[in-house]
Amino acid sequence: MQASDRTTAKVGFVSHLECLHCGEKYPLSRLKEEQGTILINICYDMCMGPLDIRYDYDRLKRVLSREQIARRPDTFWKLRELLPVQEVKVAADRQFTPLVKSRAIGRELGIELYLKLDCDSANPTHSFKDRPVALAFNKALEAGYDTVYVASTGNLAIASAYQASESGIAIHAYVPEALGRVKKEAIRKHLADPGGLAELPLSYDDCNIRSMLDCDKANEDAARAGRPRSNFVPNNSFRPYYKEGSKTSGFEIALQLEKEGVTGRFHLVYPLGSGALFCSAHKGIRELQQLGLTSLSPRMWGVQPELCSPIIDAIGKDDFVPVKNPKTIAKSIAIGKPGSGHQAIAVMKESNGGGLKVTEKDIVRSNIDLYQKEGIFAQFVGGVTIAGIRKAVKLGIFKPGDVVVANITGTGKGRIEDDLLDASKEFGWEDEAKQLLEEMSHD
Amino acid sequence: MIKVKIPTPLRRFTKDLAEVEVEAADVKSLIEALEKKCPGIRKRLCEDDGSIRKFINVYVGDEDIRFLKGIETKIAQGKEISIVPSIAGG
The missing domain is CATH 3.40.50.1100 (Rossmann fold)
Structure with a gap:
C-alpha cells in the first residue's frame, strides 16, 4: 500500500461508497485502512466497477427541511450536506446558473421549454x-x-x-x-x-x-x-467525489423549476459524453425526492451525435462498442469509451426516459436556432440537446404542453467559431458555417 | 518476458509492485500467468466465463484489445501490457 494521504474516515453525512455494478459496500474506514485513502474510484475487491457515494439519508431527513433550504442563498453549496466535503476551501462563491424559459423554440415545438445555462455569465470557465x-x-x-x-x-x-x-x-x-x-x-x-x-x-x-x-x-x-x-x-x-459536483445541476434545476410552479413529471434532457453529468444530475434530484425536498420526478433523456453514440447504441445490449477517433463537431462529447455509460443506461431505464441520436447537420442547425431565436452562444454540445428535443417532439415522445428542460452545458462565441471552422471543412458544410458566422458578426 | 502494468488498487495482489513480468503469447495466457504469480488477480480482471470484465481495459502497447482480437490478441515479445480501469473520462 502506498503511504496514506491526509483524508480521514469521517466526511459529513457520507456513510460509505458502493459499487454500482455488484453492490459491494466500502465504508470510509475500510478504504482508509486498505488503500491509505478514502479517495478511491473502483470496486477493487470484487468486480472493478464504478463506486458511488452514499449518505446517511435517515440522519439527513432529520436535519434538512424545505423551509430551511429555502432560507439559504442560491449557491453551489446550498445542499452542502449532500456533497462529500469536509470543508469548502476553494470555489466557495459559486452561484446557481440560470434556468430561463425559452422565448421561441419552446413555442415553436408546442412544449414548455426551459433552458438550463451553464454559461459564460455564471460559470467561471463557461461550462458545467x-x-x-x-x-x-x-x-x-x-x-x-x-x-x-x-x-x-x-x-x-x-x-x-x-x-x-x-x-x-x-x-x-x-x-x-x-x-x-x-x-x-x-x-x-x-x-x-x-x-x-x-x-x-x-x-x-x-x-x-x-x-x-x-x-x-x-x-x-x-x-x-x-x-x-x-x-x-x-x-x-x-x-465518485468528482461526479458528486455535478449533482448540483440536478439540485438547481429542481429548486428553480419548483419556483416556476412546475410539479411532478418532466423531461430532463442532457447531451451525453461519458454520461457522468447525466447520472449525477439524476442522483441529485432522486436524493431530494428521497428526503421529501421535492415533488419533481424527471424522465431522463440522453442525446448523442450519430457519429459518436456508444451509449445510445448500447441500450438493450450487454456492453459497448467503443468508437475509435470520434469526429463529431460537438467535440466536448467526442468520447468513444464512456466512463459512466452503463450507469447512464440504467438511469434512462429507471426514470422511464431513453436515448436519442442526432445528425451533425441538425446539431449545427440547432445551434443557429439557439443563437437566432434565444440569443445564446451555445457550444455545439448545446445544439445536440436541442436537436434531440426536436426529434423527441417529432417522434411524439414529448407531447404538446410537456415540461422539458434542455441543458446547455457550455457556451462561448469563440469556442463555437473554432469548432465550426474546423468541422465545416471536414463535413462540407461551409454554407451553414458561413451563415452562422455572419449572423454572429452582425452583433 | 512481457511487462504488465498493474493499476494501484490491484497491487494488493502483486506485493505492491507496479509492474509484473510474465511469459505469455496472448492475452488469455497472460491472465493465466498473472494468476499463477499473483493469486486472486484473475477474479478481479475476468468474469467467471474467462472474458475480461467490462470495467477493465487491457492495452497491448497503445492498442486497446477491444480494437484487436480481445483475449485472443497475440502479444509480441517486448510489448508492454497496461491494465487500466475503464471508469475515467468526461
Whole structure:
C-alpha cells in the first residue's frame, strides 16, 4: 500500500461508497485502512466497477427541511450536506446558473421549454465542468495533493487550469493536438508554466489513458522516495467525489423549476459524453425526492451525435462498442469509451426516459436556432440537446404542453467559431458555417 | 518476458509492485500467468466465463484489445501490457 494521504474516515453525512455494478459496500474506514485513502474510484475487491457515494439519508431527513433550504442563498453549496466535503476551501462563491424559459423554440415545438445555462455569465470557465472540478479540487486540498494530471477535449482542462491556479496546484494538461485554438488559449491563460499544456497526436480517449499512466508513475516515484501520493486526475483518481459536483445541476434545476410552479413529471434532457453529468444530475434530484425536498420526478433523456453514440447504441445490449477517433463537431462529447455509460443506461431505464441520436447537420442547425431565436452562444454540445428535443417532439415522445428542460452545458462565441471552422471543412458544410458566422458578426 | 502494468488498487495482489513480468503469447495466457504469480488477480480482471470484465481495459502497447482480437490478441515479445480501469473520462 502506498503511504496514506491526509483524508480521514469521517466526511459529513457520507456513510460509505458502493459499487454500482455488484453492490459491494466500502465504508470510509475500510478504504482508509486498505488503500491509505478514502479517495478511491473502483470496486477493487470484487468486480472493478464504478463506486458511488452514499449518505446517511435517515440522519439527513432529520436535519434538512424545505423551509430551511429555502432560507439559504442560491449557491453551489446550498445542499452542502449532500456533497462529500469536509470543508469548502476553494470555489466557495459559486452561484446557481440560470434556468430561463425559452422565448421561441419552446413555442415553436408546442412544449414548455426551459433552458438550463451553464454559461459564460455564471460559470467561471463557461461550462458545467466547473461543477465537478470544484468538488475534485476541494478533495485534493483536503488530501494534501499538489499536482493534477488532466486529459480533456477542452472544457475540463480549462476548468481544471482555472481551479488549479486558484488552489496553488500544479497542472499537466493533455489535449488532442486537433483541439481548437480558442480552447487551447483558454487553458494557457491559467497556466503558471506554459509547459503545463501538452498537445498530443492522440484521440481524447488515448490522452486520457496517458494522463492516468503518467499520474500513476508520479505517485510511484513519490512512493519510492518515501513521500505520500500527491498527484491526481480529477475525473479518475476519485471519480465518485468528482461526479458528486455535478449533482448540483440536478439540485438547481429542481429548486428553480419548483419556483416556476412546475410539479411532478418532466423531461430532463442532457447531451451525453461519458454520461457522468447525466447520472449525477439524476442522483441529485432522486436524493431530494428521497428526503421529501421535492415533488419533481424527471424522465431522463440522453442525446448523442450519430457519429459518436456508444451509449445510445448500447441500450438493450450487454456492453459497448467503443468508437475509435470520434469526429463529431460537438467535440466536448467526442468520447468513444464512456466512463459512466452503463450507469447512464440504467438511469434512462429507471426514470422511464431513453436515448436519442442526432445528425451533425441538425446539431449545427440547432445551434443557429439557439443563437437566432434565444440569443445564446451555445457550444455545439448545446445544439445536440436541442436537436434531440426536436426529434423527441417529432417522434411524439414529448407531447404538446410537456415540461422539458434542455441543458446547455457550455457556451462561448469563440469556442463555437473554432469548432465550426474546423468541422465545416471536414463535413462540407461551409454554407451553414458561413451563415452562422455572419449572423454572429452582425452583433 | 512481457511487462504488465498493474493499476494501484490491484497491487494488493502483486506485493505492491507496479509492474509484473510474465511469459505469455496472448492475452488469455497472460491472465493465466498473472494468476499463477499473483493469486486472486484473475477474479478481479475476468468474469467467471474467462472474458475480461467490462470495467477493465487491457492495452497491448497503445492498442486497446477491444480494437484487436480481445483475449485472443497475440502479444509480441517486448510489448508492454497496461491494465487500466475503464471508469475515467468526461
